[in-house]
Amino acid sequence: MDRNRAIADLRWVIAYWPDLHDSRLHGTPTPWRRPQLTPEQLVERDHAAWLERLERTGDALGASRAPLRVPVLDVLTDLLTDAVDLADELAAALTCPSMEPPSTGLADPRPYLEFAARRLAEVDDADLGAWAYERSRVMVATAARALGLVYDGQVLDVECPWCRGITPETPGGGARTWQVRDLFGGRSCGHGQPYRRFCTECEQQIVITCENAGCEPPLGCAGTWWRGQPCWPLHDWDWLAEQVRAIEAYVS
Ligand SMILES: [Zn+2]
Numbered sequence: 001m002d003r004n005r006a007i008a009d010l011r012w013v014i015a016y017w018p019d020l021h022d023s024r025l026h027g028t029p030t031p032w033r034r035p036q037l038t039p040e041q042l043v044e045r046d047h048a049a050w051l052e053r054l055e056r057t058g059d060a061l062g063a064s065r066a067p068l069r070v071p072v073l074d075v076l077t078d079l080l081t082d083a084v085d086l087a088d089e090l091a092a093a094l095t096c097p098s099m100e101p102p103s104t105g106l107a108d109p110r111p112y113l114e115f116a117a118r119r120l121a122e123v124d125d126a127d128l129g130a131w132a133y134e135r136s137r138v139m140v141a142t143a144a145r146a147l148g149l150v151y152d153g154q155v156l157d158v159e160c161p162w163c164r165g166i167t168p169e170t171p172g173g174g175a176r177t178w179q180v181r182d183l184f185g186g187r188s189c190g191h192g193q194p195y196r197r198f199c200t201e202c203e204q205q206i207v208i209t210c211e212n213a214g215c216e217p218p219l220g221c222a223g224t225w226w227r228g229q230p231c232w233p234l235h236d237w238d239w240l241a242e243q244v245r246a247i248e249a250y251v252s
């Protein structure tokens with residue numbers, strides 16, 4: 001249900017806010033937990049490292065010596081703006097008092113996210129839930145991208161080596177059919193954590209699935225199956241990345 005998904009998204013952003021906030025300082029390594037799936041991603045990462053080095057040394061013409069990482073600051077202010085908007089619009093839709101606006105563009109968005117999550121939990125309105133979910137997805141994507149994290153529903157920029165992304169909509173192939181799934185995301189935690197994804201006691205099942213109905217990897221290549229689709233749990237991701245690289249090397 002969209003409303004619950006939106007609430008889970010908001011809790012996700014709340015949980016990762018401290019990481020995001022810490023990553024604004026130079027010298028704090030950005031956590032890199034995304035599987036290395038394509039050479040492009042490696043290049044992208046090198047490029048990011050190069051930009052960061054440039055920023056730090058101030059070698060570039062006109063480079064600022066600002067102590068803060070500017071792209072991360074943008075992410076922080078964007079998230080705050082989105083969180084405040086969501087909280088305000090939910091308050092308006094439910095005709096309840098809204099929150100005080102933030103004092104600065106670098107204020108903590110968590111109270112606004114918390115407020116929005118609580119308002120959503122109070123009303124069972126499918127339209128409002130769907131509307132909030134659209135917004136919460138954007139926030140999760142923004143934060144996850146800044147932190148290099150995978151998140152539920154993330155589409156990977158990879159062509160499946162087995163079905164080649166051939167779907168009814170893209171008969172020529174090339175569709176991006178791989179998605180990250182948090183299979184137990186809908187369950188709740190029995191250990192008092194607001195979001196089970198961050199509970200160390202709850203079992204986690206994060207997988208990549210190929211969503212293409214026509215995908216049938218040969219025996220031994222599908223890690224396992226989920227709702228009729230091949231899926232690969234975390235421990236298979238290095239192997240999966242190798243398959244993608246091998247195919248790409250063969251094709252090019
Ligand atoms: Zn496939």
Ligand SMILES: [Zn+2]
Binds near residue numbers: 189192193196200201
């Ligand atoms: Zn738990």
